[in-house]
Amino acid sequence: MNDGLDRFRAHLFHDERLGFWLDTSRIRWAADFLDGLEPRLQAAYEAMAALERGAVANPDEGRMVGHYWLRAPELAPDPSIRDAITTTLGRVLTFAEDVHAARIRPERASRFRDVLLIGIGGSALGPQLVSAALTSPADRMRVWFFDNTDPDGFDRTLDAIGDALPGTLAVVISKSGGTKETRNGMLEAEAAYARLGLDFAKHAVVVTGEGSELDKHAVARGFLDRFPMWDWVGGRTSELSAVGLLPAALQGLDVEDMLRGARAMDEVTRSRVTKRNPAAQLAAAWLSATGGAGKKDMVLLPYKDRLELFSRYAQQLVMESLGKRLDRHGREVWQGISVYGNKGSTDQHAYVQQLRDGVDNFFVTFLEVLLDRAPQRGDLSVEPDVTSGDYLSGFLQGTRRALDERGRASITITLEALDATSLGALIALYERAVGIYAELVDINAYHQPGVEAGKKAAQAVIDLEQRVLAALRAKAGTSLSLAEIAAAAGSDDPETVFWILRHLSANPRRGVLRVRGQGAAAEVGSPLDWSWMVAAAP
């Protein structure tokens, strides 16, 4: 028992000003692990300092990595960057005030009451996390999301917005300005406004890189406003740029508090004294738990409904940053840490069974918020002198203990309260822990070469579909084999042609073409042997 207490004491970090605790006592550190790691940690601190001074920390893309400057512009290496950060923050705040005060108004409705954010990945996950975590009855606007290219998803969101669309401000966010899912979302939104006889441009702003395709579109169409995204901010670390600040300010959240929280966490996590640096301790705990080679998954369990999206947010931050084939010397390392999770205690009734009794391929991070609910809501007793919040805390502690008894590692992060300041601090903590971890395993955390392969392959499918459609149109009214269609489309990839045909047959091009595969697999051996009827669609 005392052993446990000593361990707890030795590995419990607390910062009073941040209202923040980090407990790594249940990570099952080897006795000399941290001492042995210290030289590498010192090198990581130096690398992080160089990065903050403006080193090109993302050499593959020739970019600086400046998300820390967003909350401390005075650290930016260049006056023009400092100025861009402060000017943009001012513009974001003024724009939100003008929208709230109906000085900026929609075409027909009396004022904007809703926001439709169109973005994906780093251009949506942070805003989604923040919006859900900090929403309250005091919100100035409701925020909706298009974060995919799922037509049914668009329809579902538009149905939910319903009659409020004329008073909805579309915020289109894409750093590159060329992401297809986001482009499609924007076109779908444009069409929805047009169906009501409204001009999308009078209801839209963009956050994007200057001169991007999206930026040019916004200029050409005369959007209400444009906010910048800079090449020195990565998508997954862009929550505290206009990407996250604009939607949050429109919702009515205190974005300056968010920046203050992140800034305060940065100050603490710049420490080169490992015992006083929670981001370093977190990174070291990940290294200890995963063997520095992704051998265990990171299960994120916030015991707070408002933080339910934290695992999705951290999933991109951790996996897109750390999931790398090559290290910085070009050696094959296949790095990464898998991240999943939802929320406690809900997950206790789902997969926690396996965490305790099944395969030991994970470490848990519990996230706890001490303040159960807003004090003005009272504290109902569900049993004599026992509240729902006591149960929430009890379940967290119980699961932590039950896992520990089985030798399963866990970390616990405790926030005194969940508000804009502590959420900003939490985001900053994870950003720096990822940066330090990447230094420890010697990879570039700031590029994402892997996602390009999927994007290129998707574009190749779209291009092939065009050729398939042209071939089908030329043969309307006939029945063709897969091989014939592939040959007519000039493709030596019948498998992809089959996927295209199967999708087309479920979604006929109205008034143009109907494609139907025929023949039961039992008769012809395989659906790949179907004949495809090509007919003009009704």
Ligand SMILES: O=P(O)(O)OC[C@H]1O[C@](O)(CO)[C@@H](O)[C@@H]1O
């Ligand atoms: O903001 P953008 O350029 O639309 O990119 C969205 C997301 O796509 C990615 O580039 C990956 O494909 C992410 O890194 C990024 O957050």
